[in-house]
Amino acid sequence: MPVDTPPAALRRLSDPVRRALLPLADGLGGVTSAVRALPDVLICGAQRSGTTSLFKALARHPAVTGPTLRKGVHYFDVGYARGVDWYRGCFPLRASLRARNGRPRVLAMESSPYYLFHPLSAERIARTLPDVLVVVVLRDPVERAYSAHAHESARGFETEPFERAIGLEEKRLSGEEERLLADPGYYSFAHQHHAYLARGRYADQLARFERHLGRERMHVVDYADLFDGTARALTGIERFLGLPPGPGAPPGHHNARRRSSMPEPLRAELTAQFIESDTRLAAWWGRTPSWRA
Structure with a gap:
């Protein structure tokens, strides 16, 4: 199958077929990287906050496409x-994204939470x-943590029950962010897979993105x-990206x-732990998050 098969056809492939084709796609993509696009849009998180759903919803827009097979x-x-x-x-060939026949230029995106x-x-x-324009989706940090634990457990990356895992979190993450900052080649399994509560302290993460990218390039949902059953939030994202209505x-x-x-x-205990973080988030965001309303 050619690497630049239309995205709609690629989305119909089963996951096992996609995984089987990925090395071929990466190999051919590397050979032709000079004529390929870099993304215009990044969905940057938060993990377990609907990023896959948002990616799929945006990918239905005729002027948006994603990476090859992923x-x-x-x-x-x-x-x-x-x-x-x-x-x-x-990513796709730049030529395939150009405006043509009344269709606007196609935006390339990816989603890595x-x-x-x-x-x-x-x-x-x-x-x-x-x-680049950055989209972030924020979820009740307690629900996010619980969902992340179920996700990591199902993938075999977590063996402890939820309450035990959050009890171990501080020890597991101790010094890991400092090591990542000190050594750009360092990888931390615990930081990626066991940060159940830390990932929900959104204010610091958003402030870091603002410091490097600027607030005007960020859209927080x-x-x-x-997921209120309407397309209102999705329409707002489309406007932020400069897209015509999808x-x-x-x-x-x-x-x-x-x-x-x-x-x-346990829910009440964890909710109380996020009061200070959520207060700072509300100040940064200029609105009260739904889980505190």
Whole structure:
């Protein structure tokens, strides 16, 4: 199958077929990287906040496309050593994105939810993509943590039950951000897969992105607004990206996992832990997040 098969056809492929074709696509993309696009749009997180659903919803727009055979490339977090030519090779040919026959220029996007949390991603993004637009979706940090634990457990990256995992989090993450900052080649499994509560302290992560990219290049969406059954939040994102109106369908729920309910005493305890962080988030955002309303 040619690397530049139309995106709609690629989206119909099953996941096993996509995975099987990915090495071929990466190889051919690398050979032709000089004539390929870099992304115009990054969905940077937060993890387990509907980024897959948003990616799929935006990909339905005729003027938006994603990387070849994947949603996220993870270049600016764990793949940076592979170099920008490899990254460029993951995207469509520039010629295929040009405006033509009344169709506007097509925007290339990717979605890697670890970008928001990785301490070096914002600086790397700003250096490599000086005009990129960034979209972030924020979810109740307690629900986000619980969902992330179910996700990591299902993938085999977590073996402890939720309450034990959050009890271990401080020890697991101790010194890891400092090591990532000190050594750009360092990889931290715990930082990527076991930061259940830390990933929900959004204010610091957003401030870091603002420092490197500027507030005008960031669009932050509340999870509750994105999944309120309407397309209002999606329409707002389209406007931010300078797109004409899209299909107008609300985002569906994708990549969700079934899990038991969190015990209410634990939920109340964790909600209280986020009061200070959520207060700072509200000040930065200029609105009260839905989970505090």
